[in-house]
Amino acid sequence: MSTSPLSNGSRSSSRGQSSLEFIIMLSLVMLIFSAFVSVFVNKRVSAVEKERKLVATTVADKVGFELDRALVEGEGYSRRIELRGDIRGEEYNITVGNGTVIVSYGINSVRGYTAVDSISGSLEPGLNEIRNTGGGLVVTQP
Amino acid sequence: MSRSRRGQMFSTDFILSSFVFFLILSVAVLSWNMAYAERNRFSEFQAMNQRAFQFTDMMVRTPGYPRDWTANNVQIIGLARPDHVIQVEKVEELASMNYNETKRVMHLDRYDYFLNITTEDFHTSLGKQPSNADNIVVERRTVLVNTTNLFQRGTLEFVLWN
16 A cells, blocks of 8 residues: 555646746846846946046156157157057057147047157157157157 | 625735835836946046046146147146156246136046145145035156256145045
8 A cells, every 4th residue: 555645546746836926027127137247337427437547548648748758858858658558458649749648548538648749750649759859759668 | 595795906915015126116117327427427537537647647648749849739638747847937837827727728628637746845736626526536747857957756646636
């Protein structure tokens, strides 16, 4: 004689069940969670972009200052300056012209100022040498 | 025997656990945002610090550009010739300029400044004193001020604020 609870003749099927109520609750929770994540990610992206802009601004200001210094000091002045390798993980380049220093990174750029109208050569991330030759400012990478 | 079976949409347990979960999530998100805001504020402060240092360096180490600049043709403001010896004529020339004009020459778009040069017998203040400022950076340098054949030791203070 079997002692199984199923052996008394009654039939009881046990099946797993995902109820409609549970799915609705889960959907609601996921919706609210998605909203939170969306806001959080947006804020983080905005904060990272703002920081990148500030860093690029310091690079532009530094370049402007060093060029102005070379201009003021006159012929024979020479100085090596080190520029950071990247703008918080993003590559950048520097353009000097018409009293403006433009630092471009990705699709963004910031502007700095200088009294120098133009330079020979270009400024690159890393080590640069600025020389006042009397005829203008020359920039090289030593 | 009949058994009524009813589905259940919201239980007290579920509501309570959801509340706790979202409370913890909100605290985490707010803390993270505050940390980023503080980091950005520090970066802004560093940028201001660099700017103030550069301006002050240019003023106390160089005669500016052109070397004999006037209020009408100045491109770079420098007050010293030689290094750290402030020429009173240049200070007077700077004082004769309109505040906004000096800001334009200095390219201070988002900032205001206050410049103070003091010796025992000489005192001049230019610009705007900080008022309701969020950020203030001060650079102080010891200088010699050349007043009519007399060199006096003094202090040049440059305040950048916003």
